[in-house]
Structure formats: C-alpha cells, structure tokens
Amino acid sequence: xxxxxxxxxxxxxxxxxxxxxxxxxxxxxxxxxxxxxxxxxxxxxxxxxxxxxxxxxxxxxxxxxxxxxxxxxxxxxxxxxxxxxxxxxxxxxxxxxxxxxxxxxxxxxxxxxxxxxxxxxxxxxxxxxxxxxxxxxxxxxxxxxxxxxxxxxxxxxxxxxxxxxxxxxxxxxxxxxxxxxxxxxxxxxxxxxxxxxxxxxxxxxxxxxxxxxxxxxxxxxxxxxxxxxxxxxxxxxxxxxxxxxxxxxxxxxxxxxxxxxxxxxxxxxxxxxxxxxxxxxxxxxxxxxxxxxxxxxxxxxxxxxxxxxxxxxxxxxxxxxxxxxxxxxxxxxxxxxxxxxxxxxxxxxxxxxxxxxxxxxxxxxxxxxxxxxxxxxxxxxxxxxxxxxxxxxxxxxxxxxxxxx
Amino acid sequence: xxxxxxxxxxxxxxxxxxxxxxxxxxxxxxxxxxxxxxxxxxxxxxxxxxxxxxxxxxxxxxxxxxxxxxxxxxxxxxxxxxxxxxxxxxxxxxxxxxxxxxxxxxxxxxxxxxxxxxxxxxxxxxxxxxxxxxxxxxxxxxxxxxxxxxxxxxxxxxxxxxxxxxxxxxxxxxxxxxxxxxxxxxxxxxxxxxxxxxxxxxxxxxxxxxxxxxxxxxxxxxxx
Numbered sequence: 001x002x003x004x005x006x007x008x009x010x011x012x013x014x015x016x017x018x019x020x021x022x023x024x025x026x027x028x029x030x031x032x033x034x035x036x037x038x039x040x041x042x043x044x045x046x047x048x049x050x051x052x053x054x055x056x057x058x059x060x061x062x063x064x065x066x067x068x069x070x071x072x073x074x075x076x077x078x079x080x081x082x083x084x085x086x087x088x089x090x091x092x093x094x095x096x097x098x099x100x101x102x103x104x105x106x107x108x109x110x111x112x113x114x115x116x117x118x119x120x121x122x123x124x125x126x127x128x129x130x131x132x133x134x135x136x137x138x139x140x141x142x143x144x145x146x147x148x149x150x151x152x153x154x155x156x157x158x159x160x161x162x163x164x165x166x167x168x169x170x171x172x173x174x175x176x177x178x179x180x181x182x183x184x185x186x187x188x189x190x191x192x193x194x195x196x197x198x199x200x201x202x203x204x205x206x207x208x209x210x211x212x213x214x215x216x217x218x219x220x221x222x223x224x225x226x227x228x229x230x231x232x233x234x235x236x237x238x239x240x241x242x243x244x245x246x247x248x249x250x251x252x253x254x255x256x257x258x259x260x261x262x263x264x265x266x267x268x269x270x271x272x273x274x275x276x277x278x279x280x281x282x283x284x285x286x287x288x289x290x291x292x293x294x295x296x297x298x299x300x301x302x303x304x305x306x307x308x309x310x311x312x313x314x315x316x317x318x319x320x321x322x323x324x325x326x327x328x329x330x331x332x333x334x335x336x337x338x339x340x341x342x343x344x345x346x347x348x349x350x351x352x353x354x355x356x357x358x359x360x361x362x363x364x365x366x367x368x369x370x371x372x373x374x375x376x377x378x379x380x381x382x383x384x385x386x387x388x389x390x391x392x393x394x395x396x397x398x399x400x401x402x403x404x405x
Numbered sequence: 406x407x408x409x410x411x412x413x414x415x416x417x418x419x420x421x422x423x424x425x426x427x428x429x430x431x432x433x434x435x436x437x438x439x440x441x442x443x444x445x446x447x448x449x450x451x452x453x454x455x456x457x458x459x460x461x462x463x464x465x466x467x468x469x470x471x472x473x474x475x476x477x478x479x480x481x482x483x484x485x486x487x488x489x490x491x492x493x494x495x496x497x498x499x500x501x502x503x504x505x506x507x508x509x510x511x512x513x514x515x516x517x518x519x520x521x522x523x524x525x526x527x528x529x530x531x532x533x534x535x536x537x538x539x540x541x542x543x544x545x546x547x548x549x550x551x552x553x554x555x556x557x558x559x560x561x562x563x564x565x566x567x568x569x570x571x572x573x574x575x576x577x578x579x580x581x582x583x584x585x586x587x588x589x590x591x592x593x594x595x596x597x598x599x600x601x602x603x604x605x606x607x608x609x610x611x612x613x614x615x616x617x618x619x620x621x622x623x624x625x626x627x628x629x
Contacts, residue, residue, distance in 0.1 A: 316486065316487060319479075319484075399460060
C-alpha cells in the first residue's frame with residue numbers, strides 16, 4: 001500500500017479515539033519534556049561555567065600545591081609554595097606579564113551591627129588585572145601599602161550591599177576577624193558565576209593577610225598572566241622548571257605543584273558538566289521508556305478491539321506486512337507527535353524554571369541537537385514498543401479474526 | 406472458472422478430530438449463480454474458506470481460473486484474494502470510520518492501483534449507490550451497506566464472488582433486491598457463489614450444491 005495512504009489511515013485512526021490517543025502520548029510528552037528541560041539545565045550549567053572561565057582571561061595560569069589524596073578529597077593543604085617562588089618565577093621565566101601570590105580564607109567581616117561571612121583574598125596590586133576585576137568606586141591598594149602591611153581593603157559589590165545597604169562604604173572601617181580595615185575601593189559587579197560569586201569577596205594586601213589575618217608563611221596559589229596567549233605552554237614549562245629546581249625535585253619525580261591554564265580548566269569543567277548532563281538526561285530518559293510502555297499498552301488494546309477489522313482487511317487482500325506497517329505507523333505517529341508536543345513542553349519548562357524564586361540562579365539553554373536527539377529517541381521508542389502489538393496484529397488468522405465478536 | 410478435486414480438510418477441536426471436508430469436488434463456470442446449502446456443520450463454511458483462499462486444503466486440488474492455488478504461501482493467497490476473489494458477508498463487514506467510497510477502493514489500495522477512486526465510483530454506480538459515496542456505514546441502511554460491500558467485492562473485477570448468508574441480516578424485501586442485483590451481475594458475466602441455509606435464497610439461484618457431513622450430497626438446478 002502506498003505510504004501516504006497508510007499515514008492518512010493511521011492518522012484517521014488516532015483522531016477517531018482522541019482521548020485514548022492523547023493518554024497514550026502523555027507518557028511520551030512528559031518523557032520528552034523532562035529530557036529536554038534536563039538537557040537544557042545541563043547545557044545552561046555548562047554555558048555558565050564556560051562564561052566564567054572565559055571571563056578569567058585566556059592568558060591566565062594558576063599554580064597550586066599538588067594535593068595529596070584522591071580526586072578532590074584532600075588531606076590538608078600542602079605548604080610548598082612561597083613568596084620567593086613568586087619572585088623567582090618573575091625573574092627567571094620570560095614572557096610573564098604579571099605574577100601575584102594569593103592566599104585565601106573565609107572570615108567574619110563586620111560593619112557596625114551587620115556582619116557577613118565571606119571570602120577574604122590576600123594578593124598583590126596586579127591581582128585585579130590578572131583576574132579581570134574592575135574598580136567601580138575608589139581605588140586599588142598600592143605597592144607601598146602592600147610593603148607597609150597596610151590594613152586596607154577592596155570589597156565586592158555584594159559584600160558592600162550586605163554590610164552597608166545603600167550607604168557609602170568608601171573610607172568606612174570594617175572589621176575582618178576583629179581587625180580594623182579601611183575600605184578604599186568597591187569592585188564592579190560581575191555577577192554570580194556558578195559556584196563562585198565574584199561580588200562576594202574582600203581583597204587585601206597579601207602581607208597583611210598572611211601576617212595578621214591567616215598567620216601563614218606559605219601561600220595558597222600563584223596567579224600568572226602570560227604576555228602572549230600563544231606562548232602559554234612554553235611559559236608553563238619554563239615555570240615548572242624553575243619551581244622544580246627551587247623545590248629540589250628529583251628528575252623523574254612528580255611536581256609538588258599543579259599548573260592549570262584556562263584550557264585545562266575548561267576541559268575539566270566540560271567533563272564535569274558533560275557527566276552532569278548525561279546523568280540528568282539519563283534519568284529523564286527513564287520516563288521516556290515508561291511512555292513507550294504506555295504506547296504498547298494502548299496499541300495492544302487497539303489491536304484486540306480491531307480484530308474483526310484486521311480480518312476484513314486480510315480477506316480483501318492485505319498481507320501480514322501491510323497490517324504490521326499499518327499499526328507500526330500508528331505507533332510512530334503517536335510517539336512522534338507526542339515527541340513534538342514534549343519538545344514544546346520541555347522548552348516551556350526550561351523557560352519557566354528560572355522564574356521560580358528557588359531556582360532563579362539556574363540558567364537553561366535550548367540546543368537544537370538535543371531537540372533532534374529527543375524526537376529521534378521518541379520515534380525509536382514508538383517503533384520499539386509498537387512492534388510487538390503490530391506483530392500480533394499481523395499474525396492474526398483472518399478466519400478467526402472475522403469471527404471475533 | 407473454478408474446479409475443486411477431492412478437497413479434504415480436517416480440524417482438531419478440543420481433542421476431537423473433525424472432518425470438515427471429506428472429498429469435495431465441484432465445478433463452477435463463468436456467469437453462474439450457485440447456492441451452497443446444508444445444515445450447520447456440513448462444511449459449507451470450510452468450503453467457502455478454501456474456495457476464497459482464506460485457507461488451504463489438506464489434500465486435493467483447487468484450480469482457480471486454471472491455476473492451482475491449493476498449496477500457495479500466505480502472501481500469494483493474499484494477492485489472489487485481493488485480485489481474483491470478492492467477499493460479501495452476512496454482517497456486511499464494512500470499516501466503520503470510512504466513507505462508502507473509501508471502503509470500496511480499499512482492495513485497490515492494497516494492490517497499489519492508481520485510479521482507485523475512479524474505479525470505486527464506477528463500482529458504486531453499478532450497485533446503484535452513486536449518490537451515497539461520501540456516506541459512512543452508520544448513515545446507510547442495511548440494504549445500502551450490503552450494496553457497498555458488493556461494490557467492494559466487484560471493484561477488483563474478480564473471478565468469483567463468495568457471499569456468506571448475504572441476506573441474513575436483511576428483511577425479505579431488501580434481501581430480494583440484493584438477490585436481484587446478484588442476478589444482474591451474473592448476467593453481466595460475474596460468477597457468484599452464495600452460501601445459505603435458506604431455501605428461498607437457494608431457489609433464486611440457477612444451481613444449488615447441497616452439503617452434508619463434509620460431502621456434496623446433491624448438485625443440480627434449484628435443489629433445496
């Protein structure tokens with residue numbers, strides 16, 4: 001039988017039982033909707049991470065002590081990086097634009113009767129440039145203030161709001177872990193960037209941080225901005241060489257530090273978000289399978305109901321494969337159409353999720369390949385779960401079928 | 406047109422072996438209107454199934470238009486049903502959600518014929534329903550439905566039309582009209598086999614084949 005005739009006949013069948021067809025499709029609609037919105041969440045999370053990493057700058061290298069322990073479960077901070085390391089790297093590695101030491105910790109910061117717990121970073125004057133932070137009002141601290149262990153602070157816009165409300169923070173005195181600091185600058189807002197809020201931080205000179213707040217003789221991190229992005233790997237290698245020599249690392253022994261450039265970070269983040277997306281999508285796919293079972297269920301009922309009709313068709317000359325095709329097309333129409341409705345539902349849900357107050361920080365991104373994937377999967381579900389009922393219909397004996405009450 | 410030689414067919418039903426056809430032979434020529442009569446259990450349904458290529462005999466030969474169709478595959482039988490055989494049932498067996506025209510053209514769609522709609526219209530005109538083409542079965546009377554079924558049976562220009570109690574669900578007057586229509590069709594060269602247990606119907610046919618216990622008992626003109 002001509003293909004379009006079959007499609008038209010299948011369509012007429014489905015329309016004749018609108019409610020039943022819709023209920024059968026509902027599983028697919030929900031399944032596809034869930035898959036689409038979950039994939040959108042995953043894509044959004046990946047996009048957020050990528051934006052944040054890109055905002056860090058492509059010339060950025062971050063050196064940290066090598067962590068002991070497995071896959072992120074660390075056993076104590078290693079104390080292998082020092083201020084002298086920073087000076088040595090600056091002196092001996094060519095192609096470095098800026099290099100700063102970094103120490104960080106979480107502290108209680110108070111103003112009058114308001115307080116907040118926030119990230120406190122001790123670093124050098126170039127830190128703002130290296131990390132692409134900009135001053136909104138006031139100024140950054142100076143080299144002199146750094147040398148003199150001055151108690152001055154640059155605060156993020158979020159912290160400013162937490163401590164001062166609508167008031168002016170400049171020249172006010174805040175307490176960091178009980179020690180007075182003068183606010184000399186406020187950063188421009190950069191927005192929440194996933195697990196790190198750039199507006200919620202306080203930046204002070206590193207010597208002040210090391211001596212008066214954290215009591216450290218080593219540093220947590222060295223941030224380096226290479227002069228030329230193309231030169232990045234060479235700088236990375238040279239730097240590793242300098243640090244190995246300084247730390248007296250034997251040939252063949254692993255580094256006691258870890259250098260990351262933006263590409264590494266992007267790759268790691270990409271892997272994480274990919275796993276995240278797969279997980280979300282995988283869970284949502286289970287509901288799609290359930291939808292397929294719904295289709296199979298309804299098709300079995302339909303086939304039984306239309307036993308006499310199948311007998312008539314066979315009597316007038318329909319072959320087994322004509323009957324098989326007819327019911328398979330019905331199943332695919334249901335799952336395909338359900339898939340399209342599911343895509344619409346999924347897109348709607350993806351738009352709606354960030355509107356819910358609890359999820360306002362979530363970003364969702366609709367990607368066309370995901371839509372094509374979801375619809376194909378839905379059609380596949382239709383073929384797979386529609387096959388058994390269609391097969392049963394095709395194998396009916398026409399004589400028995402014609403006698404069916 | 407049709408030649409059956411020593412057809413045998415046996416069923417097993419609930420542990421019992423039933424000899425539905427026990428050596429049936431017959432010959433039907435072109436343009437004949439033949440009744441097949443007999444009590445229930447006589448094998449007339451089984452005979453119709455085999456002559457209609459819905460089933461194959463266990464032994465014996467069945468020649469349809471000089472071709473042996475006794476041992477064909479399911480698919481080949483379906484092709485023959487489609488092109489060479491037309492069925493008319495007691496309960497009409499039209500597809501409910503399709504118009505008369507769509508019902509009648511259906512066999513042609515299964516064989517991929519291009520001018521299906523045109524041929525269906527002609528068939529409907531032949532049975533006198535040219536003005537009811539777009540109606541669905543539930544908008545037609547019993548007699549009209551049977552006419553649509555007959556149009557469907559003739560639309561493929563088959564070698565033989567098999568009618569199983571075609572007037573069983575119709576009142577006497579309408580049944581009469583249907584039998585008259587059969588007469589017209591036969592005079593135009595069609596061959597029709599009517600399975601019935603009603604003597605009045607058998608009398609309207611040129612010939613009657615009487616069956617009992619799987620065998621042809623009598624065969625002749627107007628035998629009840």
